Amino acid sequence: MTAQNLPPAFASGIRLAVLDMNGTTVVDGGAAERAVAIALREVGVAGERLEAALAMSRRSAGLDRAQVFERLFADDADAARAASRAFAVEYDRMIGEGCLRAVQGAEETVHALREHGVLVALATGFGRHTQNSVLEALGWMGLADLSLCPEDAGRGRPFPDMILTAVLALDVEDVRTVLVAGDTAADITSGLRAGAGAAVGVLTGAQGAGELRAAGATAVVRSVADLPALLWGRGAVAAG
Numbered sequence: 001m002t003a004q005n006l007p008p009a010f011a012s013g014i015r016l017a018v019l020d021m022n023g024t025t026v027v028d029g030g031a032a033e034r035a036v037a038i039a040l041r042e043v044g045v046a047g048e049r050l051e052a053a054l055a056m057s058r059r060s061a062g063l064d065r066a067q068v069f070e071r072l073f074a075d076d077a078d079a080a081r082a083a084s085r086a087f088a089v090e091y092d093r094m095i096g097e098g099c100l101r102a103v104q105g106a107e108e109t110v111h112a113l114r115e116h117g118v119l120v121a122l123a124t125g126f127g128r129h130t131q132n133s134v135l136e137a138l139g140w141m142g143l144a145d146l147s148l149c150p151e152d153a154g155r156g157r158p159f160p161d162m163i164l165t166a167v168l169a170l171d172v173e174d175v176r177t178v179l180v181a182g183d184t185a186a187d188i189t190s191g192l193r194a195g196a197g198a199a200v201g202v203l204t205g206a207q208g209a210g211e212l213r214a215a216g217a218t219a220v221v222r223s224v225a226d227l228p229a230l231l232w233g234r235g236a237v238a239a240g
Contacts, residue, residue, distance in 0.1 A: 023205020105225025
């Protein structure tokens with residue numbers, strides 16, 4: 001995709017980029033999904049019920065992880081909280097064992113955005129402890145201007161709260177100067193609901209180009225590494 005896919009004059013006026021983490025700037029080789037399965041087993045979910053719950057979790061990619069467990073255990077708040085805690089413990093263990101890697105070019109993209117005067121916020125559907133574990137494992141503490149999780153904003157995706165919290169925290173005057181990038185329809189929806197000037201889908205994570213475009217993506221690129229070219233036209237290439 002090229003910069004022509006973005007609203008007129010957006011690239012020259014962009015003030016803030018809100019970048020998703022897992023699937024967009026970070027990949028974990030499926031560790032999060034494995035951690036969900038382990039957490040569900042720990043609270044007694046098995047057999048066909050487990051398969052159905054895992055399918056629902058996959059369909060909920062990008063959402064607040066605690067909210068996903070609340071949906072899975074709609075009639076049992078204690079089980080939802082227990083599963084959420086078990087997930088955090090298991091995923092933390094996997095992070096410690098080295099499951100994470102940065103998407104190629106992600107760190108360079110953050111530096112490029114900031115060098116162009118664009119503020120950067122890293123946003124996640126995980127809890128604060130898990131987000132900090134991810135940032136520490138990658139050596140990314142201080143990489144961006146802000147990191148946000150649902151606990152910071154009140155609600156996670158697909159609600160616009162994290163984006164609007166970043167706008168307020170970083171003193172951005174106009175939400176139309178915000179770019180949101182993520183690998184799920186929930187990322188795109190949250191950006192559009194917030195009124196962001198651009199909601200860009202990336203193809204390194206959970207969902208494909210068709211799903212991202214159906215959600216209303218302003219543009220779809222292969223990777224977050226393509227954002228500088230999308231904005232400023234240096235060798236941009238079409239996504240599949």
